[in-house]
Amino acid sequence: MLKEFKNSDQWSVVSGKQYKITALSQIANCKLQIVKLIILNFAFCILHFAFCNDVYAARPLVTEDAVVAGKGVTQFELGIDYTKAGNSGEGATLLLSPINGVTEDTEFSLKVPYIVAKPYDPLKVDGWGDTSFIMKHLLVAEGEKTAAFLIRMALKLPTGDKGKGLGTGDTNVGFHGALTRNFNPATIHLNIGYTFVGNQNEGRYNNEVNYGIAGEYGIGKKIRVVGEVYGLYHPDYKAAEIERRILLGLTYRIDDTFTIDLAAKRGLEETGDEYGFIGGLTITF
Numbered sequence: 195m196l197k198e199f200k201n202s203d204q205w206s207v208v209s210g211k212q213y214k215i216t217a218l219s220q221i222a223n224c225k226l227q228i229v230k231l232i233i234l235n236f237a238f239c240i241l242h243f244a245f246c247n248d249v250y251a252a253r254p255l256v257t258e259d260a261v262v263a264g265k266g267v268t269q270f271e272l273g274i275d276y277t278k279a280g281n282s283g284e285g286a287t288l289l290l291s292p293i294n295g296v297t298e299d300t301e302f303s304l305k306v307p308y309i310v311a312k313p314y315d316p317l318k319v320d321g322w323g324d325t326s327f328i329m330k331h332l333l334v335a336e337g338e339k340t341a342a343f344l345i346r347m348a349l350k351l352p353t354g355d356k357g358k359g360l361g362t363g364d365t366n367v368g369f370h371g372a373l374t375r376n377f378n379p380a381t382i383h384l385n386i387g388y389t390f391v392g393n394q395n396e397g398r399y400n401n402e403v404n405y406g407i408a409g410e411y412g413i414g415k416k417i418r419v420v421g422e423v424y425g426l427y428h429p430d431y432k433a434a435e436i437e438r439r440i441l442l443g444l445t446y447r448i449d450d451t452f453t454i455d456l457a458a459k460r461g462l463e464e465t466g467d468e469y470g471f472i473g474g475l476t477i478t479f
Contacts, residue, residue, distance in 0.1 A: 254443050254457040254472040257406030257422045258385040260344035260374035262332050263295030273455075273474030280467040285311030287323070289474075299332040309360050323354040324361040341375035346387070364392035370404065379412035389426075402426045416447045420457065438462045443472065451478055 252259055253271055263269060271291040278284040288310065293303040307323035328348045336342035348368040354361025370387030384407050391400040406424030413419065425438035443457025453476040461468030 253445070253453075253474045253476055254441070254455045255383070255406075255408045255420055255422050256424045256439075256441065257383050257408035258344070258346055258370050258372040258387075259383045259408070260332065260336070260342035260372045262299060262301045262330050262344070263293055265295050265298045267295040268479040269293040270477045270479075271474060272477075273472065275470060275472050277459075277468065277470035279461075283312055285309060301330050303328045303330075307354075309354070311359065319358050319360075321355060321358060321360045324350050325353045326350045336374065336376060341373045344372045344374070346370040346372060348389075362391075364400075366391050368404070381410040383408040383410075383422075400428065403429050418445045418447075419443075420445060420455075423462075425462075439468075441472070452476070453478075 252261065253273060269292070271289070271293065273289045273291075274286055275289065276284070276286045286309075288308040290306045290308075291303055293301055295301045305326040305328065307325075308321070309323045310320045326348055328346065330344055330346045332342065332344050334340065334343040346369070348366075348370075350364075350366040350368070352361050352363050352365055356363035366389050368387055368389035370385050372383065372385040374381065374383050385405065387404040389402040389404060391402060404424075404426045406422055408420065408422035408424075411419045419442075421440075421442045423438075423440050439459050439461050441457050441459040443455060445453055445455040447453045455472070455474050455476070457472040459470050459472065
């Protein structure tokens with residue numbers, strides 16, 4: 195028996211009988227596949243957006259945050275830091291920093307500075323500074339009533355030429371603890387750390403306590419106002435703080451891949467007149 199349906203040019207034979215496949219069935223299947231594709235793409239976009247939020251703009255803050263990149267997320271930070279320190283000179287540092295999330299809770303990064311200095315000492319020249327290797331591990335994720343808590347370990351190697359003023363000549367090992375709490379649209383970061391400077395057998399008088407408090411405030415979906423106060427001091431002898439600064443800036447998220455930042459900073463010490471500007475770009479892959 196031959197059965198015909200309009201608007202169809204496909205045929206099949208079933209149990210010795212030939213039937214024409216309806217165009218209506220094909221259209222229904224096609225619509226189902228389209229719906230499935232839309233749902234899958236929507237889910238992918240949501241996940242991608244979530245990952246990007248997790249790594250959203252640590253620059254230009256010095257204060258550490260309790261945020262990691264996430265497994266499979268790679269970032270590249272490029273920044274420039276201009277500083278004028280009273281009568282002692284001025285200069286700029288170009289900072290390159292690749293970041294990779296090896297697990298959902300752990301990331302590794304590298305900080306490589308190129309110093310373009312203009313000090314009043316003509317013997318000091320431009321060149322690469324000390325390189326730092328950094329690991330961050332999230333111990334406690336943020337909950338409804340609890341802050342996120344993270345530990346950070348850093349190893350700074352004396353790759354810069356100390357004689358030319360491009361490095362300290364010391365190998366430093368630092369440990370930080372950081373807390374981050376989101377109060378949408380505001381976020382608060384707190385951190386404190388201790389850095390072992392140089393050979394501890396030769397004396398530990400240069401060791402440092404580092405601290406910082408920072409805040410971010412979102413304006414819409416793309417702009418965040420950021421600010422912080424941070425510093426360090428030597429706990430092993432009586433001395434004034436050698437670094438204490440305030441910073442205020444903005445970040446602008448162009449899209450899921452590119453974020454730019456701009457900030458101004460100023461020293462808070464009475465003995466010096468230090469100020470500077472910071473600008474940079476964060477690329478997320």
